[in-house]
Amino acid sequence: MCGIFAYYGVTTAGSKIEDAINRLSHRGSVGFGYCWLTAKGRSIHHRESDPASKIGIPSTVGEEEGVLIAHWRYGTTGDSTVGSVQPFVGRNSDPVLAHNGQFLIPVRQDHSDSELFFHDLCKCRLRRDDQAFEALLRSHDGAFSIVCWLNGQLLAARDPHGLRPLFVGRLPGAIVVSSETTALEVVGCSDIAEIPAGHWASLDPARPPEFRSFGQSKIGFCAFEHIYFHSREGKLGGVPVWSWRNRLGAQLAREKPVNADIIVPVPDSGRDAAEGFAKELGLPINDAIRRNPLSARTFIANEASRSSKIACKYCFDEDALAGRNVCLVDDSVVRGATLRFLEGELRRLGVKAVHARIAAPKFRYPCFFGIDIPNKADLAVTEEPAETLSARFNLDSLEFLSVSGLHLALDFSRLCTGCFTSRYPVDDSKIRRNEARKEPAYA
Incomplete structure (x- = not known):
């Protein structure tokens, strides 16, 4: 299972963010990457296909306003090069995508399903409205918990089957998303909630998340998360x-x-x-x-x-x-x-x-x-x-x-x-x- 972590806002928990991300790194990862965007327009994008134990998140994360999207890759499609490591980042750092799961779409060995979805997300960006994002979610089947930065918004979504987990929590001045509750607990989040199956939300540090339905919920949560993949502390x-x-x-x-x-x-x-x-x-x-x-x-x-x-x-x-x-x-x-x-x-x-x-x-x-x-x-x-x-x-x-x-x-x-x-x-x-x-x- 891929590890997803996203932070948006400003908080005193910056020193804990790297520890939180490391909590997601022990599930057979074959790559790690992050994208850090500051409110002042600075962008840092880092990817590696052989992740080390020290991930090296910038020290300013959490100490100045911005958005961080990080992803531990567990590969099932695509090649093993650094080019398949997420998050995928578009021109001028918009959009940015991190995906856990697998879309049921045709793929080649040199292109992952996540990459193909990212190409559609780039097209969706041109329309600059929420309906385009909802339509994109409805048009794809399979397993997806996703976090993306799109048109100046941090968006999170989970497929109608609820196959892969995704959680959101809050800090004073920030909102945090993770594929496991342990990462949210490490940074001290309160009001931790599971994003419902078949729902998405535009996340804002200033308000509680409002989940919107994009498809009829057909719950089919993966039993293997309980059996093996999810961390025992989550x-x-x-x-x-x-x-x-x-x-x-x-x-x-x-x-x-x-x-x-x-x-x-x-x-x-x-x-x-x-x-x-x-x-x-x-x-x-x-x-x-x-x-x-x-x-x-x-x-x-x-x-x-x-x-x-x-x-x-x-x-x-x-x-x-x-x-x-x-x-x-x-x-x-x-x-x-x-x-x-x-x-x-x-x-x-x-x-x-x-x-x-x-x-x-x-x-x-x-x-x-x-x-x-x-x-x-x-x-x-x-x-x-x-x-x-x-x-x-x-x-x-x-x-x-x-x-x-x-x-x-x-x-x-x-x-x-x-x-x-x-x-x-x-x-x-x-x-x-x-x-x-x-x-x-x-x-």
Whole structure:
């Protein structure tokens, strides 16, 4: 998921803005950029395709009146060059666009869907009226949470399905937008609100946001935000994400209990689900596998680099594992490389039995809304019986959360579960057209 952060106004929170943006940087980003526009007409535009931990936001941000739009890129379309890094900036720094999600429009490998939308936004600028922006939003389907600077206004919008999150908060003299609540909390925002699905707003530091509808709400929030992508400290539906993941683990335990000596989370993403799972069964939890804090996420690493990265990613407590019946708990299985590696290492360390429980349904279909779930042929899990899947991973047992259990645990009226069920919240013909063009992402 892309990280979006936008600030408009003047505030004493300038020193905290860089910390807030860094909170959004750990989701497999392959690029970072920002555009800083001051009220005095100065403009700074910075983009890099290999983002460092120190992002270097100008010290004047937050201390003088202006607009900052920042974006951590997570690529699913387009190439891997700096030219694909957002925000995209037009002539004279108007318009400026940051986008999270994926539009259902034809793209080439050297042009992302966000770039094509940006070209339409540039045309929209010439009309200089809000109706043109609304019409542009209505004309595009797919997943989009966007923030843009257009004709001297900071605009924010979210698609009618509500697939990707977007929040707005206020500071004295400023208004702030982010794809996660944690960034807003870091800078001290009050009145944090989720932008409703199918709505947009022109944001002004001097007044509370007024959301305007541009399309009938057809809620289909992405379940994968709860399962993996959203930071555990953030909130979705007003509830901390770590709590949602606890619920997923507890529901998994009710559906697929296990006879094990210890529950071992797969770090770090399996920790919250493992806590709920262990508590529900009354079993001890042990962090016998630790993650190397310097290792990168491997979710979007290409096949050539993934295996070597996984091998450097984990450390093991042999004394806690040897001779025990161990149950690994993880958030999901997509390509399966991590699960295969951990099973092999645990056997090498003398574990008596290796079970696995996954706090998500089986990933069997690609995603078309901004998450790099690859071609169906690249996915590790099929509709084989549990015994067959267990044998394929050399596990004593392997079980997944059911789709009905997912809905029960998350308690949302509608979720996008397309990657589990192939039922997506958009017109089926558009999905099939995009499925024919689906290629593995470069990242």
